Amino acid sequence: MIIMEKGATSEQIKHVVSEIKKHGLRADISRGEFRTIIGLIGDESRISFTHLAALPGVKEARMIETPYKLISREYSELFEGKDESRIVEVGDIRIGGDEPVFIAGPCAIESKAQIFRIAEEVKKAGAHILRGGIFKPRSSVHSFQGLGALGDEEAREALSWLRDAGQKFGMPVMTEVRGESQVDLIAEYVDILQVGARNMYHQDMLSSIARKGKPVLFKRHFGASVEEFLSFSEYIAAEGNKDIILCERGIVPVGKGNSYTRYTLDLVAVPVVQKETYLPIIVDPSHAAGRRDLIFDMSCAATAVGASGLVIEVHYNPAEALVDAQQMITPDELGRIITTCKQIKKLVASDKKKIAVA
C-alpha cells in the first residue's frame, strides 16, 4: 500500500499509478479526508517497494502481510485514520449498520404466482430483500436446475418476475449467478448478485461479477478456511467493487456417524471476519441446517454473535417446493425470527459498546 503525503499533488499520484502500471499491476486509489492511499493489485513480486517509497509525494510504501489487503482493517485504517466498518447500501437498505437485515424468499422460483405470493408474505413478515434462485447449482445433473436451465427466454421471464415482485412489494432483489455466461443477463434484473458457496473459488467469475458495480453477496465455500474466504473476496475488491456482503453458510461436518445437519455452521467466523475486514457479514442458516426445526435457534445465535443479517429460505408451503423442501420455513416463522433477532441485536449491540476487550 502506498501512503501519499498530505499535500501530495494529483500529478504525483498519477506518477505513482503509472509506475505501478508499468510493472503490470493495477492501482486502487482511495482519497480520504486527510490523505490518499494507493493499493497495489496483482503480482507484487514484480515491483520494488523501495523504489515506490522513493517517488515524490510518497510518505510510505507498506507491505500488508495477509493475502487480503484491500478489504483488510489495516488498509481502511490507513485510509480513514480510524476503525470503521463499511455499510453496503442497496436502495435504502443498509447492510452492516445497527439494524439486522433479512433476506428471504424461496430456494427456487417456480412460477410467477409463487414468487409474488412469497414476496408479499415475506415483506409482511418484515423481510428487507427478496431472494429467489433461477440458476440452481446442484450436486446431481439429474435434479431440477432452476427455471434458468430451460432456456434463455425462460430465464429472462423468471428474472423479470423476481424484479417485478421486488418492485411491487418494495424490496431490492437478489439471485445467484452460477456461471460467467449468466453475469450480464442477471445484472440487468437484480440489485444484488449472489455468489454461491460452490463458486467461491471461481476467480474469473468473481472478477466478471465485480465489474458490474453492483453489491455482491459472497458465500464461503464449505471446505474453505476463513483466510481463503477473505482472500477470494479480494478478487471482487480488486475490481474496485467494495460493496461486498460476506456470508457464512456452514462448513463440511467432521466426525464419524450421523451428523444431523447438512453442514457445520461456523458462527465464530462472524466476529473473526469482523476483526479482519471492514466488510459486513451475514449468515445463511437454511443451507447449513438442511432442516427447518433448527432455523430459529441458528438465527438467534447468528444475530447474537454479531451478524449483520440473515438470508433465509421461505415458502408458504414448504412441502410442495421442488428444491430444499425440508429446510424452508413459512412466512409466519420468519416473522417470529425477525422480531426476536431485532431484540437480540439491540441487546448485544448496546452491551458490546460497554465492553473493552484486550
Add this chain to the structure above:
Amino acid sequence: MIIMEKGATSEQIKHVVSEIKKHGLRADISRGEFRTIIGLIGDESRISFTHLAALPGVKEARMIETPYKLISREYSELFEGKDESRIVEVGDIRIGGDEPVFIAGPCAIESKAQIFRIAEEVKKAGAHILRGGIFKPRSSVHSFQGLGALGDEEAREALSWLRDAGQKFGMPVMTEVRGESQVDLIAEYVDILQVGARNMYHQDMLSSIARKGKPVLFKRHFGASVEEFLSFSEYIAAEGNKDIILCERGIVPVGKGNSYTRYTLDLVAVPVVQKETYLPIIVDPSHAAGRRDLIFDMSCAATAVGASGLVIEVHYNPAEALVDAQQMITPDELGRIITTCKQIKKLVASDKKKIAVA
C-alpha cells in the same frame, strides 16, 4: 427397552431383570408415575426381544435405534409419558432450567491465594460454580501439567483449596479427572467431576467416574460427531448415573491456512443434542476460541442458541497464568457476559415458547 404393564407386580419386574442378567446384561429400572420401564445395558445381541416380550407383566419390548438409548428422548418419553428435560441439581444450582448457569475459574490452580482470590471475584461477577484444573491434560509432556503432577500430597492440598474456596464463597466446585487412578481422590473433594474433551472416548474411566454418583460434566471430543458424543455419554448413564451435563467446546478446524481460532465451535450441536436427549448441554467458549477477544460474542451466541450455561476460564491477571494465558478473561468481563447472557436467555426462552416448529 421393556415397557411393563400398568399393574405389573414387583415379582414380575424382578423376573424380567433376572432374565436380563441371565444373558449377561444389566438392567436400568425407571419407575414412573404410571408405569415401569426397564432399559437393557450391554450387548443386546445376546438376548431375544421376542422372548422378553412374552414374559408375564411385560407390555412391550421395544428396540431403540440410536446407539444411545438411556439418555434418548424416546426413552424418557416412554417413561414419563411426556417430553421433559432433566435438571441436574448441584447443591441449589439447577442446570437445565430457565436460568443459565455460569461455571468459572482459572484454567489451572496455581496457589491457595490465586484460587481464593478468583473464587471471590467470579462469585461477585455472578458465577454459580467454581472450576479449577489440578490434573491438566497437555499436548506436550514438556508443559506444566497442573499441581496434581507434583505428587499425591500436592494434589490433595490443591483439591482442598478448591473445596474450601467454593465453601467460603458459596459455590459448588468442579475439576477435571484425567485418569482412572484419580477418580477416588477427586470425588472426595468436588461436586462435579469433569471429563475433558481428550478423554471422551475413555470408556473405562467414564464408568468409573459414573459410579461415584456425582454429577458429571462431559465434554465432546474435538474429532467426534454428535452421535459419538451421545453414544459415549451413554457409558455414564449405563452405570445408573444420569446427572450428566454435556458440554460443547469446539471441533477440529477444517480448511487450509490460518484458522484464527483453536477449534470450530459447533453451536448448532446444542439444539441438535436437545432434540436427541433430555440431558442439559452447556458451552465452553474459552477452549474453542483460544483467544479472549471472542469470548463475549461466543457466549452470547451460545446462550441464544439455547445452551443451559457456560464454562469460562477467568483470571484476575490473565497475563501471568501458567496455562491458557491468552484465552482467560477478567472477572469484570465475566460480569458483563453474565448480565447480557441472562437477558438473551430470557428473551429467547420467551420467544421460543411462542414458536411451533414443524
Add this chain to the structure above:
Amino acid sequence: MIIMEKGATSEQIKHVVSEIKKHGLRADISRGEFRTIIGLIGDESRISFTHLAALPGVKEARMIETPYKLISREYSELFEGKDESRIVEVGDIRIGGDEPVFIAGPCAIESKAQIFRIAEEVKKAGAHILRGGIFKPRSSVHSFQGLGALGDEEAREALSWLRDAGQKFGMPVMTEVRGESQVDLIAEYVDILQVGARNMYHQDMLSSIARKGKPVLFKRHFGASVEEFLSFSEYIAAEGNKDIILCERGIVPVGKGNSYTRYTLDLVAVPVVQKETYLPIIVDPSHAAGRRDLIFDMSCAATAVGASGLVIEVHYNPAEALVDAQQMITPDELGRIITTCKQIKKLVASDKKKIAVA
C-alpha cells in the same frame, strides 16, 4: 436407465427418446453388442418410470440409486454385459490400461525456452504427456496468475509454445481451463482440458468443456467427498463426453497444529472410485504434498493402490520457478519415479489378478 429389448427397432428407440425429451430431459444412447441402453439426463422427477417401462420395445426401466449414473459400473454393466473399465485414448497414449501414464511439466509456463527445455527433459525421463499452466488459479489476487493473465495475445502465444513443445517432443499436451471464457481458446491448442480442484463444482464450465469432445482431466475438490466428486463428473458425461480422467490431489487436512503437507492425499479414494465407476483415475502428488521430498514415496503408493498414472510438476531448476517452487522435482527425479512405478504397477497388477476378494 431404459434397457431396450434385444430386437428393439430404431423406431422404438426414437420413440423412447422423444418421450424423454417431451418431459424436458435429454437422452444418452449406448448401443452395445447385445442391446441398447438409454440413460436419462436431467431432472428425473419430471418423468414416470412406469410410463417409460410400458413403451414398446422397452425391456426394463431401472432407477440407479447413486447421483452418478452414466459413469457408474452399474450402467456400463447393463450396457456391455460385463465389468470393463474405460481406456481414455489421447493420440496413442492409453490412460486406464496396463501401463501407468505420466503427465509432467512445469506448474506455470514462463517462457518458450522454459517449456521447450522442460518438454525435452521430461520426455527423456519417460513422461507421456506434457502439462503447463497458462491460466493459474491462485488464492491471492496479488500472486502471479500465469501468462494468460497478461492478455489474449500472450495467452495464445503461451498456448502455441505448449502445443509446439508437445509436437516437437512427441507428447500430447494438457493445460488448465480456469473459466468459461477460456474454453474455446484453450480447446484450439491442447489435447486434454484440465479442470482444477477449485473448479470441480463449477457445473456450467464442466458442461461447456465437455462439449468440446476432448478428453477432460477432472480433479477432485479438496472439500469434496468421493460421492460429490463422481456426481460432478457426471456433468461431463451428461454432455456425451465420457473421456474423463479422474484425478485425486488431496483433501483438506484435519486436526490441530502443523500438518506438514498442504493437503491429505486420499489414496484409498483410488480403489473406491474404481469400484464405483469405469473411468480411469490418476493421482497428483505434487499439489497434495506441497514439498518435493515426499513425491517419490507418494508416487509409489499411488501406483501401488492402483492409480492409472500420475501428474507431476517438474522443472529443471525448481528454485527459480515463479509458482510452486517448493514442490517441483527435477527431470532426473521424475525418471527414477517412472522406473520404479512401472515396476510396482506390473507387480501389483499381476498379483491382483490372483486375488479373489469377497
Add this chain to the structure above:
Amino acid sequence: MIIMEKGATSEQIKHVVSEIKKHGLRADISRGEFRTIIGLIGDESRISFTHLAALPGVKEARMIETPYKLISREYSELFEGKDESRIVEVGDIRIGGDEPVFIAGPCAIESKAQIFRIAEEVKKAGAHILRGGIFKPRSSVHSFQGLGALGDEEAREALSWLRDAGQKFGMPVMTEVRGESQVDLIAEYVDILQVGARNMYHQDMLSSIARKGKPVLFKRHFGASVEEFLSFSEYIAAEGNKDIILCERGIVPVGKGNSYTRYTLDLVAVPVVQKETYLPIIVDPSHAAGRRDLIFDMSCAATAVGASGLVIEVHYNPAEALVDAQQMITPDELGRIITTCKQIKKLVASDKKKIAVA
C-alpha cells in the same frame, strides 16, 4: 537438550541431572559412543537454559522447537552423530528394518479354539506377530465389549489363550490396553501393549503402560494431526521407553455424502513421521477401510509409501465374527498380501537408496 563435552566425567553428568531434578524436571540420559546427551522431561519453563549451559562439562544447552523432542531425529542425531532409525525388537522380530512385519489375528478373541485356529493359519500365511482383542473399545455400551468385560477370570483366561497360541505357533503376541486398570494384568501375558486410536490422548495410561518396559504399539487418533500424534508418543518416551511402534489407522472423513470407507487413511503421514522421528511406523488398513475388499490395495500402498509393516484383522470365517465382521479377511488373502508386500518393500527400498532428494 544438554550436550555434554566429550570428556565429561560422570560426576559432571550427575551434577547436571541433579540440577534438572532440583527444578522438578526429570532427565533422559543417552550415552553415545562419542558423547552424552541429557534430555529434559517436564515443564521446561521452570529452568534456565543459560544456567544449565554454564555448568561444568556442558558443551551446549539446546532448545528443540517441536513439542516432541526425545523421539525427534534432531535428538538422535545429536546423540548418535548420524541419521539412524530405531529397530524395535520383539523376540527375534525386528520392526523398522528392511523386512516388513505383519501383525495379524482376529478383532476379538472369542474362544480358545478360535484363537488357536487363527494363530495357526496366520502363521502359515507368513504373519510374524499375533493380535487379538480382549478389552474392546466400542462406540456403544450396547455392543460386545470383548471377553475382558465378563470378569477378571475370563480376562485372564482369554489372555492365557492368546499367550499360549503365540507360543505354540512361534509368534509374539499383542493386545489392546483400554484402561489404566488393565495395564498390570495385560503386561503379564503379552509382548506388545497396544494403545488404540481412541486412547491416544490418554496421557496417564500412556505413562503407566510405558513403565512396563515392553514395546508399545501406539495408534494415531482419528482426529489428531501428525504433530499431536508425535507429541503424545513423547509421553511414552518420557518414561524411558523408546520401544514405540507408531501406527496410522485413518482419520475422520471430510465432505458431504457417502464416504465409502470408515476413515480416511493418511498414508503420507508415514514418510512425514519418518522424517520427523527415528521411530518405526506401521499401518492398519482394516480399521481405516471398514470393508475387506480394499485391504489388498491399501496394504500395497502402505508398503510402497514406506511403512515398516501392517496390522491386519484376520478370521477363518469373517462372517461369523462378533466384531468387525465386514472388515476381516481370510488367512488365504493375508498370504497373498504378505507375498506381494514383501516384493514391493524390496523394490521400493532398493530404488529409494538411489534417489537423492533435496
